[in-house]
Amino acid sequence: MIPECPRSSETRTPIRCQGADLTQTRSGLLSEIKTPIKTEPFNEHYSLIPGKELGRGKFAVVKKYVEKQTGKEYAAKFMRKRRKGQDCRLEIIHEIAVLELATASPWVINLHQVYETANEMILVLEYAAGGEIFHQCVAEREEAFREADVKRLMRQILEGVAFLHRSSVVHLDLKPQNILLTSEDPLGDIKIVDFGLSRMVSSSQELREIMGTPEYVAPEILNYEPISTATDMWSIGVLAYVMLTGTSPFLGDDKQETFLNISQINISYTEEELEGLEPSAIQFMKSLLIKEPQARATAEACLQHPWLQQPTEGKEERKEATEGEPNSPASPPPRRRKRRRRKAS
Numbered sequence: 001m002i003p004e005c006p007r008s009s010e011t012r013t014p015i016r017c018q019g020a021d022l023t024q025t026r027s028g029l030l031s032e033i034k035t036p037i038k039t040e041p042f043n044e045h046y047s048l049i050p051g052k053e054l055g056r057g058k059f060a061v062v063k064k065y066v067e068k069q070t071g072k073e074y075a076a077k078f079m080r081k082r083r084k085g086q087d088c089r090l091e092i093i094h095e096i097a098v099l100e101l102a103t104a105s106p107w108v109i110n111l112h113q114v115y116e117t118a119n120e121m122i123l124v125l126e127y128a129a130g131g132e133i134f135h136q137c138v139a140e141r142e143e144a145f146r147e148a149d150v151k152r153l154m155r156q157i158l159e160g161v162a163f164l165h166r167s168s169v170v171h172l173d174l175k176p177q178n179i180l181l182t183s184e185d186p187l188g189d190i191k192i193v194d195f196g197l198s199r200m201v202s203s204s205q206e207l208r209e210i211m212g213t214p215e216y217v218a219p220e221i222l223n224y225e226p227i228s229t230a231t232d233m234w235s236i237g238v239l240a241y242v243m244l245t246g247t248s249p250f251l252g253d254d255k256q257e258t259f260l261n262i263s264q265i266n267i268s269y270t271e272e273e274l275e276g277l278e279p280s281a282i283q284f285m286k287s288l289l290i291k292e293p294q295a296r297a298t299a300e301a302c303l304q305h306p307w308l309q310q311p312t313e314g315k316e317e318r319k320e321a322t323e324g325e326p327n328s329p330a331s332p333p334p335r336r337r338k339r340r341r342r343k344a345s
């Protein structure tokens, strides 16, 4: 779900963030960018790589391109400036500004260039060849993540989110479709994408009413209570559950049921998909899926959680496990991944 575009006539306030002076609007949008906006024809500099588009949202399409001069591959995100009759250029500028702010984090997708046409802005992004972690989340056992994989990727997600939170940015749409991989096999590293709903949080102004994706939204969003960095931490709790089990903890038969499940914290930690996980993995999720935002673990605290302190068996484990005998000493015991009605979506 996408929020209404803010009015461009909003008041702007200067803030200091990560040592830089930034200007933000009342609704938590950054309004200044450093990247030059190119107006020459995009196709003069980039060639489309034929094939399936990389992704599509409500107002954007992402396609793979090669830069003619360097031969390097990029993901070009074509974003419509007018949405539902409103000018949303300011929102796109904010998305660019957040990507600029996060350049120092290896876990946030890199912005290469920006182009603008009459109707669109084109964000030329680093190409994440492994696609969305969503695919492994819902894959059958051989391709699905093992707990050791989830731990390594979760540490990276948390480091990325901790960086954003230190910079006063809340992502507000953390879900498996917005966590990409640099490569699929061997399993690479994560890249956080899609800052379309992200906002600056400051102590002086309250943010409410920004909607993410139903299955991943925190109770305070449903109750129109203030949004904070803790709102992202709820989504990370849901993300961990989905990555570990392939099922979505709050998903109901319709949106109403999903929202009811969230507001009542109607979650089960005794599902068979959770059997065989380290007990500390359950504790980790429980430390995040708490109604009161203040009681949830922060990203920094999560990085110190016992679940993420235990050594993982490394990237090779998944391959060995799928090649070896299912119960041989070299491969960890298979985790039951029977699908239920509430498969992640």
Ligand SMILES: Nc1ncnc2c1ncn2[C@@H]1O[C@H](COP(=O)(O)OP(=O)(O)OP(=O)(O)O)[C@@H](O)[C@H]1O
Binding pocket: 054, 055, 056, 057, 058, 059, 060, 061, 062, 075, 077, 109, 125, 126, 127, 128, 129, 131, 132, 173, 177, 178, 180, 193, 194, 195, 196
């Ligand atoms: N840098 C990238 N490399 C590879 N694939 C990408 C990249 N950026 C985006 N994609 C793909 O395109 C999809 C849509 O991108 P993104 O979420 O940024 O667009 P969006 O229009 O804001 O989406 P939504 O409306 O769902 O929020 C991603 O889920 C991903 O599958």
